[in-house]
Amino acid sequence: MDLHLHTPASNDYQEPRIGYLDILRQAAARGLDIIAITDHNTVGGYAAMQKEVEQLLWLESRGRIDLSEQRLLDEYRRVLGKLLVLPGFEFTATFGFHILGIFPPETPVSYLEHLLLTLRVPMASLRVGSQSVGATSDVLTAYEVIHEAGGLVIAAHANSGNGVMLRGLDFGGQTRIAYTQDPNLHALEVTDLEKRGNQTTRRFFDGSKPEYPRPMRCIQGSDAHRLIRESANSPYLGVGDRVTEILLEEVSFEALAQVIRGNDHSLTRPYRGTAKAVDFVQTAREEGESLVQSFHPSMNQRGGHLDNILRDICAMANTNGGTIYVGIPADPKAKPEGVREPHKAIESLQGMIAKRFSPEPQVTIDSLPTQGTAVMRIAVQPGPDAPYAIDYNQFYVRDEAETTLAVRDEIVHMVERALGQRESAPPARTEAAAVEPAPKPAPPSRNEPARSSGRGGGGRAGYEHPRTGVEHVDSQERDGVIYHTLRDLRNGNLINNVTRSSARRLWHYAITQVESSPPDLAAAQWHDNVAVLNRRQKSNMTLYDLAVREGNQVHIYYGVTDSGLSDGMLALVGDATRE
Structure with a gap:
């Protein structure tokens, strides 16, 4: 599928003489099953294509169609028989962030134009197709409006220009978190989906970072502004040049929406044509164990393997969710043992979960092929009924890449969080009519740093507690x-x-430092209100021990990583470590 295609209705389209049928033909020729027409702040392209087809059908029904028109209509029928074409738009929110809204094929054009007007796109701009349309709605309001209207909400090219990851923009960490973790946002469109390693966008949003606890589905689209790419090195892609493969029960908007809005991220992946299939299990092993990923060589009771699997399920359900692979060790160079008779193993594990857990967590279990054998994959959802326990009294949590027993205060916090979620849950709607969404507060301006978090910042505005x-x-x-x-x-x-x-x-490390080597704040080298007390390397991460002044109080932090620092704090830490 390619859910990000422009047409000549976008005023920056590079081949304005291309016809709409040409775009459909190219999509069909590239083997696509689903496309979305997403012009800038307009549905003019989709409307023009729809009008052309309707006019041809009207001529045919009246017996007034000539031979060339009949051929054109037959060609439309041929390609539309192969393609699901979805209407949509690429909306430009406040400060220039781009958001894709994609809708069912039966959605009236007038309804989509009404949505654009609701998002404050000027009426005079509805058929212009320009990226710049003045002061429109903010990002969070746009997410809500599109979601409430039944559309798919996708942050366009999130990791690059005009993307909500705020690359190169001084907005502050809280704004970035809000723009990428909002519950009305269904997916991130990224430009590095085919890359591997710990620095990819997909890896960043896999739920392993405490400040970004919601795993986000990452897909890719061509953002095509022309029919065919000019050359292999050209940055301007054509139709179907950057495509996502998605596993659907049927080719329909309903099936697509169920996957995009769902939590099984294994159902989408970058499409690589007829090349060698991607081994996603091996890719996961190369990424390594983390807060949301673990590996077990077998599920035998002997050796404690089964108990360890159950503990990981419990810990992930009580933390951020995650994925557990069984039948394969974590070492990417080790040969996988696999799982014998996967179907029986899955049934056995499902029965064990139902028997030993209270309450039963939300778990999906299936099998995947890798290196000539089958392994079992367990997808654990962060449950709404935490805390989850094994045998009624064993509570586990995930601590980075390890599972540990929860201490008393952690259990108390899980209970409080669950009770708070139930109390704050909105009442069920009693009317079918959509309610006009309440306006969301505007994000900080480019010249105004983000305010610190509720736990207190590091003194000057823009500095926040590490996460x-x-x-x-x-x-x-x-x-x-x-x-x-x-x-x-x-x-x-x-x-x-x-x-x-x-x-x-980490708790043990912090306590050892406090008892054995308490920080000498008088001798610390301060940069503004931040001092780096210690810096150490662990695997591929840098860990900092920091002191942060806030008025007359000094906060002491241990084991802080780069990903847990706000932009302002990270800059000061970088200055301190370079000296």
Whole structure:
């Protein structure tokens, strides 16, 4: 599928004499099944194509069609018999961010134009097809309006120009989080879907980053402004030059919407034609274990493999969800053992989950081929009924790439979060009529830094608490044992009564530093209100220990990564480490 195609109705289309049938022919010739016409702030291209077909049908019904017109109509019938053509638009929101809205084929053009007017596209611009249309609605309002209207909401070229990832723009981390994690946003269109490694957009939004907990579906589209690409090195793509493959039960908007809005991200992938099929299991192994991904060589009871799988399911359901692969070790160079009789293994595991979990988590299990064998894939959803427990009293959480028993305060926070979600859930609608969405607050302007988060910033506006690592809050000695209060920066949870012997991983490191090597703030090298106390390398990550002044208070953070820092804080940390 290619859900981002322009036509001559966009005023920056590079081949204005191309006909609409030419675009459909090229899409069919490229083997596409689904396309969307998404001109800039207009549905004029889709309307013109629709009008041309309707005129030919009218002439045929009246017996007034000539031979050339009949051939044209027959060709339309041929290509439309192969293609599902969806109407849509590429909307330019406030500050120039681009958003795709894609709708069912039966959607009237007048309805789509009404939506564009609702999004404050001037009436005089509805048939112009320009990227620049003045002061329109903000990004979050656009997401909501398109979603409420029944459309698919896709952030166009999110990781590049005019994309909501805010590359090169000084908007602050909170705005970027809001623009990419909003529940009304269904997918991100990216330009690096075929790349591998830890620096790709898909990897960034896989749910492993605490500040971006919602895994986002990433797809790719051509953003074609011409019929055929001029040359292999040309940045201007043609129809079908950057395509997404999607697994559907049928070729329909309903089936497409179910996948795009769903949580099974394995159902979409970059299309590579007749080339060697992508081994997604091996790709996952190369990415390695993380907060949302784990591997198990087998599910045998002997050796504790089955229990470890169940613990990972419990931990992911209580944290951010994730994917578990069974029958394959994490080492990408190791040969996979596979799972014998996958169907029986799946039934057995499903029965075990139903028997031992309370409540039962939302889990989907299937099998995938890799290197000549079959492995089992378990997709775990972050459940609404947390905390989930094994055998009624074993609560687990995911801590980076490891599963650990939840401590008391973590269990309390899970309960509070679940209760809060239920209390804040909106009542069911009793009327079918759509309600005009309430306006969302406008994002910060380019010249105004984002405000700090609710937990307090780093002093000057634009600095926020890190969103990875741990903060040491307080220490008390009782009966010769030092008890610490820590804040888990991934979720803001305050954990009390942690001791050096009971702490795990990063908590243990922070407590060891506090007890053995307390920070010397007088000797620290301050940059504005930030001091780097320590910097260390772990695998492919850099971890910082930081001190941040906020008025008369100093916050001490341990194990902070680059991804957990706001743009302003990251710049100061970079200045400090370069000296």
